[in-house]
Amino acid sequence: MMTTEEIKTAIEAAVPGAVVEIVLNPSPCAQHSLRLDHAHALAVAKFLRDDPSLQFDYLSNVTGVDWLDREGAEKVKVKKLVDGVEQEAEETIKHKVSGYLETVYHLFSTVQRTGPLVLRMKTINRSDQVNMPSVVPIWRSAEFQEREIFDLYGIKFTGHPDLRRLLMWDEFEDHPMRRDYVEPDDFEYEPTAHDAVLARANAHNAAAEKGAA
């Protein structure tokens, strides 16, 4: 199998303008991944599927990951005046690293029996800009898996033919797999016709009492 660097070079040669970034994986399995940009993702996916030297025709696994906002710390050397003498000191600057949602794709080739090739894409933030191109036009196997990610993580896949919730019920509003999801206390409570029936009964009773009086 070609190495991740070679695949990156091949993608950049075949899809002009594609921004591909290697994400290193320090684990002993060394499954490094390629992060794609949204604009060229489908062209890259099509290239990976159709190129005769790669033939990644089998998209095995699609999944989401939630990365929360976190506080990053950076150590900077600053010059300070201490008792009139300039000295070098280390200072920690804290800054906010904004979180994002990520999708991870594991590709295999059934012809060349290579894989996994790991692709990833990330959204801009976790709140309002959570769109991502759907790869369903290239690999049908993403159809239910992207629906599951939409359901549990809230990533909106543009170009998905039937983007509905997969596991939770349609009226459910939150995204349970997000790291900051809090389970509601009244989890089982749903407004039912019961309230309307009670209101009608109360109105009826009030009218009946009035009539009796």
Place this chain on the structure above:
Amino acid sequence: MTIDKNAPGWNRPPVMEADGDAELLEVAMGPHHPSTHGVFRMDVALDGERVVKLKPVFGYLHRNHEKIGEGISYLASMPYTDRLDYFCSLTNNWAYALTVEKLMGLQVPERAEYIRVILAELTRIQNHASSIGFLMQEMGASGTPLMYAFREREKIVDLFEDLTGSRMMCNYMRFGGCRVDLTEAHLKRAREIVAHLPNFVDEYEALLTGNEILMARCQGVGIIKPELAINAGLSGPMLRCSGVNYDVRKVDRYGIYDRFNFRVPLGDHGDIYDRYMVRILEMRESVRILEQALHDIIPGPVQDPKTKSRGLRPKAGEVYGRIEAPKGELGFYLISDGSANPYRYRVRPPSLINLTILEDMCLGQNVADVVLIFGSVDIVLGEVDR
């Protein structure tokens, strides 16, 4: 980018309109339909007997297995993997153990590898025998084939019970090996079971393979084309019934599968009958693997005593590991951030992904065939809904 309807994933039959003035009949098959093997619903639109639309509805058994996996330690997820595909808990254990071993670079002692192969192939045999039994049950062969299969399955799960303490929720494998060793008595019993298995498969085939009703109902029904099977990510017998030679045991050669001599059965037409035949032939190949493994198994430890299972903290990193489970490619994807719980714990469920093309297979077929097509996918809802 719009969807190219001629692309491999989308060459589905055209959605049909009702003839003349006829109205479509909408039927909700399930969630409590006897053929759905649990709680699963198919919203079907019928024109007479013909299926013109079928939308699967999932989630009745959803308990967010993955979220729970992120909240507990690595080892604590092991018994919970039993509940995914509760027919094949040992292969679930293996897939999870293999993934964590890859994440940490753990070595597995040779005897433990043999034990894993023996248990996984026994699991495959009992799964395939039972799934065929259920399929026949749905076809109207009430009882007999299923009881034949369960008679054999009893012997296998009794062995599992003796070894692991539980018939179905085995919780047997550990990172870097197995929980307890197999004794000579277990091996003797396993050899007896395996010695009888070819007779059982012969008997099963004599009962079913040439049966006229089975052929009439299954041949040419629910066809999958190989291009679509690959594009839709099907795996296991569902992929191989259409003639795609892809078996993770052969491709990844995980564990010690490179030491055994076995073939990968393939189908020709991709219909229900081919799926049935692939499963029958896979049982025969599993018997071959078992005979070799039971002959070659060597003494030794089943786990390196220095392996620390409790309080496991893998270094930061991520991994995707997969095995050929009886239902298809079962994968786990883990991200470790160096703490005691996985940051991300993902299960790639073969049962769910094999259902991607359920509608494609059913369009234009009769409603009675939907039951058979669905049964031939071989799913377990514990894994579909997770």
